[in-house]
Amino acid sequence: MNITKSFNRSLWAFHFNSGSCNGCEIEIVATLTPRYDPERFGIKLVGSPKHADLLLVTGPVVKKMRPRLLRVYEQIPDPKVVMCVGACGISGGPFYDSYNLDGPIDDVIPVDVYVPGCPPRPEGIIFGVVRALQKLERLQGELP
Amino acid sequence: MSPATTLLPAVAGTIAISAFGILAGLLFLGIDRKFAAHMQARIGPPIRQPFIDTMKLLRKESVVPDNAIPWLFNFAPILALASSITILLYLPIGSLMPVLGAYGDLVLIMYLLTVPALAMVAGGFASGSPYATVGAQREMVTMMAYEFPLAIAIIAIAWRLSMAGIAYPFSLATIATNPFWGVMGPLGIIGGIILLLILAWVTPAELSRVPFDSQEAETELAGGLLVEYSGRNLALFYLAQGVRTIAMAAIAVAVFLPWNISTFVAMSPALALAVDFLFFLAKVLLVVFVSVSLIRVSMARFKITQIVSVYWIWFGGLGILGLLLIVLDATFGVW
Numbered sequence: 001m002n003i004t005k006s007f008n009r010s011l012w013a014f015h016f017n018s019g020s021c022n023g024c025e026i027e028i029v030a031t032l033t034p035r036y037d038p039e040r041f042g043i044k045l046v047g048s049p050k051h052a053d054l055l056l057v058t059g060p061v062v063k064k065m066r067p068r069l070l071r072v073y074e075q076i077p078d079p080k081v082v083m084c085v086g087a088c089g090i091s092g093g094p095f096y097d098s099y100n101l102d103g104p105i106d107d108v109i110p111v112d113v114y115v116p117g118c119p120p121r122p123e124g125i126i127f128g129v130v131r132a133l134q135k136l137e138r139l140q141g142e143l144p
Numbered sequence: 145m146s147p148a149t150t151l152l153p154a155v156a157g158t159i160a161i162s163a164f165g166i167l168a169g170l171l172f173l174g175i176d177r178k179f180a181a182h183m184q185a186r187i188g189p190p191i192r193q194p195f196i197d198t199m200k201l202l203r204k205e206s207v208v209p210d211n212a213i214p215w216l217f218n219f220a221p222i223l224a225l226a227s228s229i230t231i232l233l234y235l236p237i238g239s240l241m242p243v244l245g246a247y248g249d250l251v252l253i254m255y256l257l258t259v260p261a262l263a264m265v266a267g268g269f270a271s272g273s274p275y276a277t278v279g280a281q282r283e284m285v286t287m288m289a290y291e292f293p294l295a296i297a298i299i300a301i302a303w304r305l306s307m308a309g310i311a312y313p314f315s316l317a318t319i320a321t322n323p324f325w326g327v328m329g330p331l332g333i334i335g336g337i338i339l340l341l342i343l344a345w346v347t348p349a350e351l352s353r354v355p356f357d358s359q360e361a362e363t364e365l366a367g368g369l370l371v372e373y374s375g376r377n378l379a380l381f382y383l384a385q386g387v388r389t390i391a392m393a394a395i396a397v398a399v400f401l402p403w404n405i406s407t408f409v410a411m412s413p414a415l416a417l418a419v420d421f422l423f424f425l426a427k428v429l430l431v432v433f434v435s436v437s438l439i440r441v442s443m444a445r446f447k448i449t450q451i452v453s454v455y456w457i458w459f460g461g462l463g464i465l466g467l468l469l470i471v472l473d474a475t476f477g478v479w
């Protein structure tokens with residue numbers, strides 16, 4: 001079964017905010033505007049984790065969000081890709097020494113692609129999606 | 145006739161119509177997405193995007209939630225697709241008369257139209273999610289709301305045909321071969337145009353598209369009815385959506401735009417069949433463009449209370465006005 005072939009042209013994203021400052025949300029929404037039009041590559045935002053292939057996580061994972069993030073991650077049907085958007089999710093970003101962090105994201109769930117920036121530009125997010133697809137393809141090639 | 149001679153064409157026709165319904169349904173969903181994208185000054189997905197989406201969904205895992213009722217949860221998508229295809233069996237496609245036309249008429253189709261929606265409601269309740277339950281309740285309310293104007297539009301046409309002395313006015317073969325515009329005077333034609341507009345506005349609610357998609361509202365209900373569906377089941381619902389789009393457009397075409405090119409221009413039977421089929425697709429495209437793409441791009445979503453008042457007060461009132469004009473036309477004859 002070749003998963004990447006169908007993913008290449010149809011990737012449905014679910015966006016999860018684990019305590020971000022909302023800067024990354026604004027950039028994700030900007031990515032979906034007609035200016036960038038990711039729908040031409042089949043990328044669209046869906047409302048339910050059950051429909052999603054790609055989990056976009058923003059924010060540094062505050063303590064209260066940890067179990068929720070795990071639950072949403074588990075609800076996404078396989079195969080799935082996780083993308084961490086923003087400096088927060090990579091290292092804690094501006095909140096690195098905060099008392100209520102349980103992150104960063106890769107302490108909680110496995111992350112496939114990191115998009116750095118505070119917040120990253122829409123071009124960066126689109127590039128991240130391309131990298132995610134490339135990674136899937138590479139893993140596909142390494143599988144027996 | 146022996147059972148074999150009646151059964152065989154029916155079975156063959158069913159298979160052909162199913163294939164046509166699913167393929168054309170996905171194609172028109174793709175065309176609709178392209179239209180919407182161009183209206184928003186975007187490039188938009190390729191027209192075969194729905195095929196790619198379906199292929200992907202079929203390859204994904206299909207999750208059944210713990211607190212769902214598994215058999216109903218898995219059965220609802222199949223029922224939705226099967227009943228949508230059944231509607232197509234009673235509708236004329238181009239100059240091809242309906243496969244099961246002898247067994248059902250317009251009234252049966254009105255009942256059948258509620259079955260896919262009911263299947264979605266059952267699936268929503270069976271998924272055991274509060275979002276899906278709210279979505280299912282909203283779907284039922286929407287169904288009750290649009291049924292009334294839809295019934296007025298269809299009954300008015302059939303009644304006018306019967307007043308013109310045409311036998312079997314509810315049969316789709318009759319409606320398709322006797323365009324009702326021909327039997328009416330100017331008053332009746334105004335009434336007919338009003339009813340046509342009503343049907344164009346009932347279509348998005350029937351297909352749960354914007355602005356009448358409060359049962360699936362991504363922003364507040366996270367997908368509503370379909371929130372727990374994934375993988376194969378979601379793909380089946382997606383296919384059913386496509387087939388329903390074709391079915392609704394085919395009803396509008398059969399009742400309001402029934403003309404065929406072959407009745408105006410003489411040609412060989414095989415050529416006539418092909419030309420009429422292409423003309424039928426063009427008419428479906430027109431209906432899909434106006435009542436799905438155009439309305440969906442130009443409006444925001446209605447609240448559920450607004451849906452009820454829009455359909456019962458505004459479109460209900462308009463429908464009665466249209467009916468009145470047609471009644472006047474029938475009583476006083478052609479002016």
Ligand code: SF4
Pocket residue numbers: 020021022023024058059085086087088089093094117118119120
């Ligand atoms: S990375 Fe920067 S912009 Fe994004 S959520 Fe964190 S602080 Fe906000």
